[in-house]
Amino acid sequence: MTSTNIKLTYFNMKSLAETMRYLLKYGNIEFIDSRIDGEEWSALKPNTPFGELPLYEENGKVVSQSVAIIRYLGKKVNLAGADEWEDLEIDALVDTIKDLQIKLIPYAHAKMADNKEKQEELKQIILSETMPYYLKKFESIVIENNGHFIKDKLTWADIYFTTNVDIYNAVLDMDVLEKYPDLLKLKNKVEEIPSIKAWIEVRPETEF
Amino acid sequence: MTSTNIKLTYFNMKSLAETMRYLLKYGNIEFIDSRIDGEEWSALKPNTPFGELPLYEENGKVVSQSVAIIRYLGKKVNLAGADEWEDLEIDALVDTIKDLQIKLIPYAHAKMADNKEKQEELKQIILSETMPYYLKKFESIVIENNGHFIKDKLTWADIYFTTNVDIYNAVLDMDVLEKYPDLLKLKNKVEEIPSIKAWIEVRPETEF
CATH class of the missing domain: 3.40.30.10 (Glutaredoxin)
Incomplete structure (x- = not known):
């Protein structure tokens, strides 16, 4: 090429x-x-x-x-799935990771507009509800699949998650994976390729 | 099965x-x-x-x-593409059709909340800008591909478009394809299978 x-x-x-x-x-x-x-x-x-x-x-x-x-x-x-069902699982996870990214947009807008009150209000919901809801579920999946999103192996869902975490972290000015060691391990593994x-x-x- | x-x-x-x-x-x-x-x-x-x-x-x-x-x-x-590139074209079109659907959500919310003023304001933008922008482009693609979204043949992008038009029509209480005969023809063709x-x-x- x-x-x-x-x-x-x-x-x-x-x-x-x-x-x-x-x-x-x-x-x-x-x-x-x-x-x-x-x-x-x-x-x-x-x-x-x-x-x-x-x-x-x-x-x-x-x-x-x-x-x-x-x-x-x-x-x-x-880095796709081994069969159509695995591709479906990857696609469903990736769209869910994207959904989480979309849920941060109102906060990012409040931040850009320097609206401190709105920012605090939204950050509170994101940190106490939104992020834990998704990250706990993601972590269970990754634990179940021995360190990956899909059956013990690297797929593009792992790569997509890794780069999305950088988006979450940049928007929220924090390490969102601090309390999720298995997700952090997956992210580090991708970044060590x-x-x-x-x-x-x-x-x-x-x-x- | x-x-x-x-x-x-x-x-x-x-x-x-x-x-x-x-x-x-x-x-x-x-x-x-x-x-x-x-x-x-x-x-x-x-x-x-x-x-x-x-x-x-x-x-x-x-x-x-x-x-x-x-x-x-x-x-x-x-009803998938013939190769990876066609699948990419289908996926890109489908996500764009979904984007259009998502752009109607604030209007649907205003309608449910019976907020007439907000409703009128949003409907005006949707009908004069949002829908024409996407539908004109969709129609060009369908004309170029002899009545389908992808090279002269039925794919799941055509089916997805057809059912999404029903969503647009139900939300907006109108026939959004009225001025788009080639898109209407495609929708009718799907519904005649x-x-x-x-x-x-x-x-x-x-x-x-």
Whole structure:
């Protein structure tokens, strides 16, 4: 695969694109890691499929929708399930991890608007209800599957979870896995994969 | 496949479960169409994967997350893409159709709360901006692919779109495809598939 076959276009952020970068690095697939600013995005937006980033381009064809792209890359680098039912379990977990990310958006908005009162109110619910509800369930699944989301083995659900935890942590300014040692162990395991570890060491430093 | 292998659990609604029912009918797969009320749901909820409906059960294993289940069923009844790239295109379109559905939620809430002012304000934006933005793009794709979302053939993206239009129509009390003849033609084509047509004739009548 030559370096010009695949191009990822996103802002200079980890956020919604970082799982794609991890998967491409994991599969030793070369890609153009195009990072654009707001002005470039304004110029590009009208020519995108649905006005959204990140964009994934392969052999001149372009798509958006991050989870769809991540699933495609997960299959490409052999991190999909062993059969259709495992793929269903991965897809269901990933959409649930995405749901949790979406539940943090009102808090992120309150933070950006510097609305301290709203921020405190939402953070209280997130920390006492939302995060524990999901993280406890995720941890049970990971314990049951010997350190992974799906049957004792690495899948793209593990990678997606790892990069999403970085989003949760950045939004909430804390380590959300502090009380979840088995989830933290899984995240560390993903980040210790040599090609991913090497990427983390050289990638642009960004808050989100 | 015996009738007890597969069970779908949802409220007595089309909404998030109807694509699953269409796909199961399309594949002539028998299933238990379990419709529960609020009281039954309260009792069941703590024992579900993530406290959400619909639930899909096969051979005693249970999952939630509607799009994940729909993708699984799409593959089961041979309505997936011909290759990984087509599957990516289907997944990206389906998540975009879901995004449009999610954009109607604030309006649906204003309607339920009988907040006329908020309702009018949101409906105005939906009808003048949101729906045309997506529907025009969807129609271009369907025209380009000779009446389908993906290369001249029926896929689960077409089925998902068809049932989602029923959601848009029910929420907005109108026919959103009135000015989109090619999309309407696609919806009619799906509803004329004999097994789906037969299902529409006998299914419980519900508003949503």
